[in-house]
Amino acid sequence: MNDPQYGWWLPPQISAHGDDIDLMINIIHWFMLALFVGWSLFIVFCLVRFRERPGHVAVYQPIEARFNRWLEVGVAVAEAAILIAFAMPVWAKVKTLFPINDTNTIIVRVVAEQFKWLFHYPGKDGKFGRTGPEYYADDNPAGLDFDDDDGIDDITVRGMHIPVDTPIIARLVTKDVIHSFKIPVMRITQDVIPGMEIPIWFEARSTGKFQIGCAQLCGLGHYEMKAKFTVESKQDFQRWLDEEHSALGLD
Amino acid sequence: MSEAHAEMGFLRKYVFSTDHKIIGIQYGITALVFLFFGFCLMMMMRWQLAYPGEPIPLIGGLLGETRTDRGAMLPNFYNQLGAMHGTIMVFMGIVPLAVGAFGNYFVPLQIGAPDMAFPRLNMASYQAFVIGGVIMLVSFFLPGGAASSGWTSYAPLAVIATTGQTFWLFGMMFLIASSLLGGINFIVTIIHLRAEGLTFFRLPFFVWSQLVTAFLLVLAFPALQAASVMQLMDRLAGTSFFMPSGLVVGGEQIAAVGGGSPLLWQHLFWFLAHPEVYVLILPGMGIVAEVIAVNTRKPLWGYRPMVYSLLFLGFLSFGVWAHHMYMTGMGTTMSTFFQITTMIISIPSVIILTCLVISLWGASIRFPVPMLFALAFLPMFGIGGLTGLPLGLAAPDAFLHDTYYVIGHFHYVVAPGTIFALFAGIYHWWPKITGRQMNEALGKIHFWFSFLFMNGIFMPMMFEGMAGVSRRLFDPTIYVTGEAAHGLTIMTSWSAWGLALAQVPFIINFFWSMRKQEMAEDNPWQATTLEWATPTPPPHGNFPETVVAYSGPYEYSVPGAERDFSPQFIKQEA
Ligand code: HEM
Ligand SMILES: [Cu+2]
Ligand SMILES: [Cu+2]
Numbered sequence: 001m002n003d004p005q006y007g008w009w010l011p012p013q014i015s016a017h018g019d020d021i022d023l024m025i026n027i028i029h030w031f032m033l034a035l036f037v038g039w040s041l042f043i044v045f046c047l048v049r050f051r052e053r054p055g056h057v058a059v060y061q062p063i064e065a066r067f068n069r070w071l072e073v074g075v076a077v078a079e080a081a082i083l084i085a086f087a088m089p090v091w092a093k094v095k096t097l098f099p100i101n102d103t104n105t106i107i108v109r110v111v112a113e114q115f116k117w118l119f120h121y122p123g124k125d126g127k128f129g130r131t132g133p134e135y136y137a138d139d140n141p142a143g144l145d146f147d148d149d150d151g152i153d154d155i156t157v158r159g160m161h162i163p164v165d166t167p168i169i170a171r172l173v174t175k176d177v178i179h180s181f182k183i184p185v186m187r188i189t190q191d192v193i194p195g196m197e198i199p200i201w202f203e204a205r206s207t208g209k210f211q212i213g214c215a216q217l218c219g220l221g222h223y224e225m226k227a228k229f230t231v232e233s234k235q236d237f238q239r240w241l242d243e244e245h246s247a248l249g250l251d
Numbered sequence: 252m253s254e255a256h257a258e259m260g261f262l263r264k265y266v267f268s269t270d271h272k273i274i275g276i277q278y279g280i281t282a283l284v285f286l287f288f289g290f291c292l293m294m295m296m297r298w299q300l301a302y303p304g305e306p307i308p309l310i311g312g313l314l315g316e317t318r319t320d321r322g323a324m325l326p327n328f329y330n331q332l333g334a335m336h337g338t339i340m341v342f343m344g345i346v347p348l349a350v351g352a353f354g355n356y357f358v359p360l361q362i363g364a365p366d367m368a369f370p371r372l373n374m375a376s377y378q379a380f381v382i383g384g385v386i387m388l389v390s391f392f393l394p395g396g397a398a399s400s401g402w403t404s405y406a407p408l409a410v411i412a413t414t415g416q417t418f419w420l421f422g423m424m425f426l427i428a429s430s431l432l433g434g435i436n437f438i439v440t441i442i443h444l445r446a447e448g449l450t451f452f453r454l455p456f457f458v459w460s461q462l463v464t465a466f467l468l469v470l471a472f473p474a475l476q477a478a479s480v481m482q483l484m485d486r487l488a489g490t491s492f493f494m495p496s497g498l499v500v501g502g503e504q505i506a507a508v509g510g511g512s513p514l515l516w517q518h519l520f521w522f523l524a525h526p527e528v529y530v531l532i533l534p535g536m537g538i539v540a541e542v543i544a545v546n547t548r549k550p551l552w553g554y555r556p557m558v559y560s561l562l563f564l565g566f567l568s569f570g571v572w573a574h575h576m577y578m579t580g581m582g583t584t585m586s587t588f589f590q591i592t593t594m595i596i597s598i599p600s601v602i603i604l605t606c607l608v609i610s611l612w613g614a615s616i617r618f619p620v621p622m623l624f625a626l627a628f629l630p631m632f633g634i635g636g637l638t639g640l641p642l643g644l645a646a647p648d649a650f651l652h653d654t655y656y657v658i659g660h661f662h663y664v665v666a667p668g669t670i671f672a673l674f675a676g677i678y679h680w681w682p683k684i685t686g687r688q689m690n691e692a693l694g695k696i697h698f699w700f701s702f703l704f705m706n707g708i709f710m711p712m713m714f715e716g717m718a719g720v721s722r723r724l725f726d727p728t729i730y731v732t733g734e735a736a737h738g739l740t741i742m743t744s745w746s747a748w749g750l751a752l753a754q755v756p757f758i759i760n761f762f763w764s765m766r767k768q769e770m771a772e773d774n775p776w777q778a779t780t781l782e783w784a785t786p787t788p789p790p791h792g793n794f795p796e797t798v799v800a801y802s803g804p805y806e807y808s809v810p811g812a813e814r815d816f817s818p819q820f821i822k823q824e825a
Binding site: 006007008009010011020021024025028029031032035036039040042043046047050051052056057058059060061062063071072075076079080082083086087088090091092094095096113114132133134136137138175176177178180182184187188189190191193194195196198210211213214215216217218219220221222223224226 | 326327330333400401405407408411494495496497498499500501502504505509512513514547548549550552578579580582583586587590591594597598601602604605608609611612613614615616617618626629630633634637638640641644645646647648649650651652653654714715717718719721723724725726727729730731732734735736738739807808809810815
């Protein structure tokens with residue numbers, strides 16, 4: 001594992017869809033820079049060339065009224081191109097093509113509360129126990145119904161572990177107010193809305209230890225609502241799961 | 252008639268006046284005070300961000316134990332400052348200054364009217380604004396302090412927040428009422444009270460910008476007014492408009508009936524708040540257009556396309572609100588719709604900006620202080636507008652959403668953008684309002700340092716956001732991203748304090764020029780629009796004789812004319 005590098009520009013990128021997003025961010029910024037430099041050069045040129053001075057007079061109508069059509073058309077075309085070529089396909093891929101039929105897919109339930117994250121894995125049986133808001137308690141942060149046998153082997157932890165190169169579906173819920181599940185290195189942000197369960201999916205391309213943050217003001221402790229995010233090899237992930245199982249005393 | 256006015260008591264004349272100019276000045280001074288106050292809140296936040304956990308110098312000890320711990324800011328106070336900075340700047344600073352002050356003072360003058368259509372309504376609108384403002388300020392002294400759920404007041408957080416939020420909602424109701432009264436007044440005034448000969452396409456661009464702004468206010472604000480009442484009911488009357496069932500806060504089941512939707516609040520809020528950002532910027536564009544026309548000594552290039560763009564912008568601004576909500580879990584169809592409208596709305600902004608820039612071509616450019624601010628507006632607003640592009644597209648927004656990139660983006664629009672435009676307006680119209688010139692040298696110092704520090708504040712924020720630092724964090728350094736970008740944070744903070752110092756020459760100029768500077772002529776800039784036809788300062792009733800408009804607003808350097816300006820109010824020899 002290399003130490004990830006953070007600085008004054010985009011942080012490390014380890015997500016399967018992240019290259020597309022970064023490419024888009026970069027293309028748009030080049031486009032913006034070109035426009036900005038164009039405008040600025042034009043302005044500076046005018047300020048010097050057309051400054052008031054003895055003998056110089058303004059011209060009532062110096063330019064034909066069609067002059068900036070090209071610019072507008074150019075901007076419109078560039079925006080349309082970015083929209084159609086990048087924005088829509090990337091968003092469609094990230095938001096709709098869920099890997100539900102992929103047998104490798106790992107499903108995690110993420111429970112947000114002021115000011116902690118909880119990660120709920122289905123355990124050995126691959127089934128989540130029944131949950132509901134009425135079961136939330138100090139010793140039951142995931143809100144599991146203890147009468148449901150599917151829940152006996154469920155794992156609940158405060159840090160997220162995922163295996164590399166494996167599609168992950170995270171089902172986001174919150175106990176109290178709106179939070180926002182943000183992993184900068186994965187290039188994802190998703191609000192967690194009370195009363196809803198919102199699924200998102202992503203896939204990590206390399207291993208490492210990173211951070212999850214909350215990106216929606218959720219109260220006093222909003223700023224410290226972070227969690228560890230560990231991407232590990234499939235073997236390490238399996239080993240971690242096994243350890244968590246033993247900790248439950250089920251083997 | 253003039254005797255009757257001379258007899259008016261001080262209160263009637265300056266406090267309960269119905270004269271649009273006095274009301275404009277009242278709005279202006281109140282808004283400048285609020286703006287400065289909002290800026291002070293932010294300077295305290297900047298200390299905490301740059302030096303987390305260290306006692307605030309000078310004032311740390313004075314703030315009391317509920318806000319600070321041994322002089323160092325507490326998270327609770329930080330959140331109050333953040334929410335109130337946003338609220339004050341938007342609703343009590345920029346809008347009242349841009350619309351209440353400049354609109355009130357100059358719309359009637361520029362259309363050749365003796366006053367606004369409904370002078371009493373105008374007074375009521377100012378009074379509602381003051382009441383709303385006072386409620387907001389008082390809320391700092393409540394137990395639990397002021398509102399702390401962001402200027403967006405998202406439910407359920409705001410619904411379960413302390414009493415400060417109730418005050419925020421009441422305050423907003425008055426501020427909204429104020430804007431509604433003002434908006435109606437502007438619409439009627441501009442449509443009905445134009446001078447003879449002043450057709451719609453002879454209106455100065457500033458008046459157009461105020462007209463569109465007024466429509467935005469009248470059509471968008473009711474949504475938030477209704478939403479505020481609903482949130483108030485949720486807080487006080489046990490309704491659940493925005494509260495779903497089964498919430499558990501801090502281990503306790505919340506007693507709300509449930510069944511409501513937190514997203515409903517967001518839709519209602521942004522349905523107002525997106526048009527609101529155009530309310531923040533359009534009057535600024537109007538001012539810049541006036542100042543550029545005067546100081547280039549030629550007509551604005553593309554006046555008609557600019558007006559059409561303005562109308563289109565106003566219209567479309569009601570169809571983009573949900574681009575603030577891409578991360579709420581919006582489906583592809585919805586997000587595609589809002590991405591398309593957002594890209595389309597950027598076109599008229601580009602047209603307006605480009606027309607202003609092209610107006611420089613072939614000019615004879617003067618560089619008085621108002622022109623410096625107006626020229627600086629162009630690239631600054633340019634940065635603000637351009638950085639909106641990646642945010643308007645859902646995929647890049649998945650990374651940039653709720654980072655400092657957003658803060659940098661909209662501040663480029665409203666701070667070095669709108670605020671520069673407002674300064675341009677103050678310097679430009681000062682001679683008309685006070686009858687005196689402002690000092691040029693102090694003005695230039697004010698401009699150059701403000702320009703430097705504005706960029707010193709907001710450019711680092713763009714990079715901070717790119718580095719992945721989230722906004723609204725009491726202490727960003729607890730994240731790796733925030734730790735790595737901490738140098739930028741410190742740069743921003745020092746620039747913010749520098750910006751405060753840069754306002755000192757302005758404040759000196761403000762008071763000093765009122766007494767000491769030389770008297771101004773009636774038309775010191777040799778401008779063409781109707782406000783310059785009045786005596787200086789304009790008397791009650793504005794125009795000694797009825798004015799008639801004989802030509803378009805920007806007849807500068809007309810071929811064959813004697814002088815390089817041909818005022819609207821003077822009939823040209825054919
Ligand atoms: C000119 C100097 C200004 C500076 C240095 C400044 C600085 C800041 C900073 C640092 C934040 C982010 C706080 C955080 O995320 O924790 C912020 C938020 C904000 N500012 Fe400003 N600001 C300025 C002017 C303005 C103006 C003129 C407006 C509006 C017209 C404005 C509106 C806002 C809003 C709406 C927020 C968001 C508040 C929230 O998170 O609820 N600011 N400002
Ligand atoms: Cu949170
Ligand atoms: Cu949070």
